[in-house]
Amino acid sequence: MKIKNIYKYLFAAILILHLSSCNNNTDADQLFDETPTTRINNQKSELNTALLSSQFGWKAVYFTDNTVLGGYTHLFKFAQDGTVEMASDFDADTNVYKSEYAIQLGSTVSLTFTTKNRIHLLSESDNYPIPALRAKGYLGDFQFLYYGQENGEIIFKANRNGTEIRFVKATADDWAKLPQNLVMEQNVIGSDDRPLFRLLETTDGTTTHKFDFSFSEVTRFAESNSIETGYSISYNMGVGYTPTGIVVSPAVEVGGQKLSNFVYNDADGSFTATGTGGVKAEIKYSNKPLIITDDYKNFLDGKPQMVISFITANLYTAPTTSTYFKTLFDAANATLPANQKITRIQIYFNSAFGNYIEYRFAGGRPSVYHNFTTSADDTNKRIILTHDSWDNGSAYIPAPAFLKNLDDEFFNAAGLYLKKEAFKIQFTNNIYTVTSSTNNFRTTTYQL
CATH class of the missing domain: 1.20.5 (Single alpha-helices involved in coiled-coils or other helix-helix interfaces)
Incomplete structure (x- = not known):
C-alpha cells in the first residue's frame, strides 16, 4: 500500500x-x-405529591429492629398545610392526633415528624420495654429518609439505624379497625383457657418440622427453635398485629417461600400462613411440652443441693413466665402493704435444712417457709412436691392464707416439669422453668 x-x-x-x-x-x-440541588428538589416535590395523593392516607407497620422487637402499626393522613393526623397500636390509645411534619432537604430528602405524636413513642430513650433496652427505648425514629416508590408504596429508611419502612395506601377500614389490633394482641398472648404450650409447625408440602414457640408481649417478639435432633433451624421474629391475625418480620422461609402474614382461627387459637404447593407455617397449641427432659432428676432426694429462684425484678416479665402465674402472684401481692411485696420465691432442694420454698418480701417483712418432700413420676418425667409444714424460721406457723392459691400450684399432685433452658436473662445464671402438668402455671427461675 x-x-x-x-x-x-x-x-x-x-x-x-x-x-x-x-x-x-x-x-x-x-x-x-440537572444539578444536585435540582434533583433533590425534584425528589422533594415527588415525595410531597405522593404523601398527599392517598385519600385515606398511609399505613406502615414499623419494625424498629426485628432482632429484638415487633412491629407497631401507624396510620398517617398528611395535609397540604404541613399537618398530619396519626394513630397507632403502640398501646391501648388508638385515637387520632394531629401534629406537624416537614419534608426536609439534606444529603437526601427526608420526611420528619417535627412535633410530638404517636411515632415519637418509639424513639424516647427513657421509654423502654425491657432492661436490655434501657436508655435506648424502642429503637425507633421520627426522621425517615426517602428512597423512592415501588408498586404504589413509598419506601423510607430510618435515619437512626437504616431500617426500611414501607408506606402502603391506607383504607377507611384501616382507621376504623385499628383498635382490633389490640384485640388480636390478646389472641397472640393466649388466654388462660388455652393450653400453655405452643409450637410452630412448617411444611414444604412433603416434610414437616416442629419448633417450640415463645412470645413476649412486652417486646412483641417471638422465638422458635427446632425440637428435632440434628435440625438446628431457628425462627426468631418480630410480631405485628392486624385485625385478622399477625404479620411477622423477618418472614418465615419454608420451601423457598417467604411467609409473613398469618391468619387467626378462633376455633383452636392457631395462626396460619399459607403459601403455594402445600407450603405453610402454623402457630398452634400443644397440651404438653414439646420436649420433656430428665432435668427433674437433678432435684430429687440424694442429689447435691439445688436452689432456684424467681426474682420479681428480673423474671416477672420473662417470656416464659406465664400470665396465669402472674395473675396468682399479683393477687397475693394485692393483700400486702405497698412496701412489703414479694421479692423472691426461692426453692431449696436437698439443703442442710431439707427441701423448702422461701417466700421473701420487701420492707422488712420476714420470710415464710413451706417445707416439702419430693417424689418422682418417672413415666411422665415430673417431680412431685408434697406438703410437710410451714414455719417462719423459728417456729411452725399456719399456712398463710394470702399465699394459698399461688402456693397450691407448686404442690399439684400431678407434678411439675422442671427444665433447664438454653437462654439466659440479664445474668449468666442458668434458667430453669417450673411448669404445671395440668394448667397454665409456669414460673421462670435463676439457678443460684
Whole structure:
C-alpha cells in the first residue's frame, strides 16, 4: 500500500473516533444536565405529591429492629398545610392526633415528624420495654429518609439505624379497625383457657418440622427453635398485629417461600400462613411440652443441693413466665402493704435444712417457709412436691392464707416439669422453668 493511502485511512479513523467522542459527550451532558440541588428538589416535590395523593392516607407497620422487637402499626393522613393526623397500636390509645411534619432537604430528602405524636413513642430513650433496652427505648425514629416508590408504596429508611419502612395506601377500614389490633394482641398472648404450650409447625408440602414457640408481649417478639435432633433451624421474629391475625418480620422461609402474614382461627387459637404447593407455617397449641427432659432428676432426694429462684425484678416479665402465674402472684401481692411485696420465691432442694420454698418480701417483712418432700413420676418425667409444714424460721406457723392459691400450684399432685433452658436473662445464671402438668402455671427461675 502506498504511504499516502496509509495516511488517508489513518486520518479517516481518527475523524470517526473524534465524532464518536463528541456524540458520547453530548449524551453524558444530557444525563447530568440537572444539578444536585435540582434533583433533590425534584425528589422533594415527588415525595410531597405522593404523601398527599392517598385519600385515606398511609399505613406502615414499623419494625424498629426485628432482632429484638415487633412491629407497631401507624396510620398517617398528611395535609397540604404541613399537618398530619396519626394513630397507632403502640398501646391501648388508638385515637387520632394531629401534629406537624416537614419534608426536609439534606444529603437526601427526608420526611420528619417535627412535633410530638404517636411515632415519637418509639424513639424516647427513657421509654423502654425491657432492661436490655434501657436508655435506648424502642429503637425507633421520627426522621425517615426517602428512597423512592415501588408498586404504589413509598419506601423510607430510618435515619437512626437504616431500617426500611414501607408506606402502603391506607383504607377507611384501616382507621376504623385499628383498635382490633389490640384485640388480636390478646389472641397472640393466649388466654388462660388455652393450653400453655405452643409450637410452630412448617411444611414444604412433603416434610414437616416442629419448633417450640415463645412470645413476649412486652417486646412483641417471638422465638422458635427446632425440637428435632440434628435440625438446628431457628425462627426468631418480630410480631405485628392486624385485625385478622399477625404479620411477622423477618418472614418465615419454608420451601423457598417467604411467609409473613398469618391468619387467626378462633376455633383452636392457631395462626396460619399459607403459601403455594402445600407450603405453610402454623402457630398452634400443644397440651404438653414439646420436649420433656430428665432435668427433674437433678432435684430429687440424694442429689447435691439445688436452689432456684424467681426474682420479681428480673423474671416477672420473662417470656416464659406465664400470665396465669402472674395473675396468682399479683393477687397475693394485692393483700400486702405497698412496701412489703414479694421479692423472691426461692426453692431449696436437698439443703442442710431439707427441701423448702422461701417466700421473701420487701420492707422488712420476714420470710415464710413451706417445707416439702419430693417424689418422682418417672413415666411422665415430673417431680412431685408434697406438703410437710410451714414455719417462719423459728417456729411452725399456719399456712398463710394470702399465699394459698399461688402456693397450691407448686404442690399439684400431678407434678411439675422442671427444665433447664438454653437462654439466659440479664445474668449468666442458668434458667430453669417450673411448669404445671395440668394448667397454665409456669414460673421462670435463676439457678443460684
